[in-house]
Amino acid sequence: MTRLASLTEALLDAAKKAGAEAADAMALSGISQSIDIRAGALEQAERSEATEIGLRVLIGGRQACVSASDTSPATLARLAERAVAMAREAPSDPYAGLASPDQIARNWDLAALELAEDAPEPNAAALEEKARAAEAAAMAVSGITQVEASAGYGRRQVHMAASNGFAGGYERNSHSVSAVAFTGSGTGMERDYAGEGRIFATDMPDASGIGSLAAERALARAGAVQPKTGTYPVLFDERVASSLIGHLTSAINGAAVARGQSWLLDALGKQVLPEGLSLIEDPLRTRISGSRPFDGEGLPSARRMVVENGILLGWTLDLATGRKLGMASTGNAARGTSAPPTPSASNTDLTQGTASREDLLRDMGTGLLVTSMIGSTINPNTGDYSRGASGFWVENGQITYPVNECTIAGNLRDMLLRLIPANDARAHLSTRVPSLLIDGMILAGA
Structure with a gap:
């Protein structure tokens, strides 16, 4: 050193x-x-x-x-x-x-x-x-x-x-x-x-x-087929659920906000998650890969509430985006050796629910359990969402057979407001997000 x-x-x-x-x-x-x-x-x-x-x-x-x-x-x-x-x-x-x-x-x-x-x-x-x-x-x-x-x-x-x-x-x-x-x-x-x-x-x-x-x-994936087309509940397995929160953190990134390219431009101080859910960033967690004592501009790292009880409290800012928006940096600058700093979140934590993933499967009745996704079409200005998915078809609350080659679609603003979290987030991950159920999404399959 x-x-x-x-x-x-x-x-x-x-x-x-x-x-x-x-x-x-x-x-x-x-x-x-x-x-x-x-x-x-x-x-x-x-x-x-x-x-x-x-x-x-x-x-x-x-x-x-x-x-x-x-x-x-x-x-x-x-x-x-x-x-x-x-x-x-x-x-x-x-x-x-x-x-x-x-x-x-x-x-x-x-x-x-x-x-x-x-x-x-x-x-x-x-x-x-x-x-x-x-x-x-x-x-x-x-x-x-x-x-x-x-x-x-x-x-x-x-x-x-x-x-x-x-x-x-x-x-x-x-x-x-x-x-x-x-x-x-x-x-x-x-x-x-x-x-x-x-x-x-x-x-x-x-x-x-x-x-x-x-x-x-x-x-468990052997014999996968295309699922039915229609509108069904979709349960995002813990392995992929963090991608939903990733779309939220991207939309509140100061760089996107300063450019005017965010589907959450008008959401500051408004509800973006269900009541009772909060999103916390804590770059000072012990033994976590995303932790850091200071950010890329030498500002001290600190725990902050990003979303509290469903209400968006602030953007993710470095010095430059903060100045452009008339706000203070949130200590979120990240940088490499060849480019100026840019805002970046680390160690995000979504409130866990009280139900297990099995409880959510039972409650969803008939729908799709997503365990992997490919491709992504996200409109940064509207939040329109479309992704290729695979996983398992659920009937009467029970996993029945594997499915693939399907597309799930919706709008992120609406999707995030209808999240129902499980209690299975893994403690050692930098982004801790449990399995998430959305009660209705468009599913394009066979």
């Missing part, structure tokens, strides 16, 4: 010498490795290490961003000179600019977030063992014809500094295991997957259980 801090300070010095009035810099360093197993053979083994730097310079209301993977002093100087030259030719943006010194984060408890474990990097053999365990467990299930399994590890360090006095960094790591299982052949082939990821290796579930679950899900 010391090396990354030195790089960001060197970039700021170079920017000042090149003529920048203000600047911020980012340095990233990471390693990643992955093992892929297919048909019982090692298909791919990869390991990468990289360092990347980025610099944003501001001159008046003009800004420019540059990035590089070469960290030599000569490159830093050229990078700064190029950025300043670009900024002088850039169009003026009255909303661009760094945070004021009284806005920036100065104290945070990085240890409390537990974003990185104090453990050595797993070697390739250990990752291969996990991938093979997942594959073997899936292949042990009768009816499974092929399995693709993977295991991976990553570790990333980030440090940012700015001419307004901000400086800070953190690191995070990740472990993952996944499996895709296939059953049948030709046009009758079906597949499904299972996967898990955690920051701490000790929190990871057993790899064989992941493979067994992928096999179980794939076999």
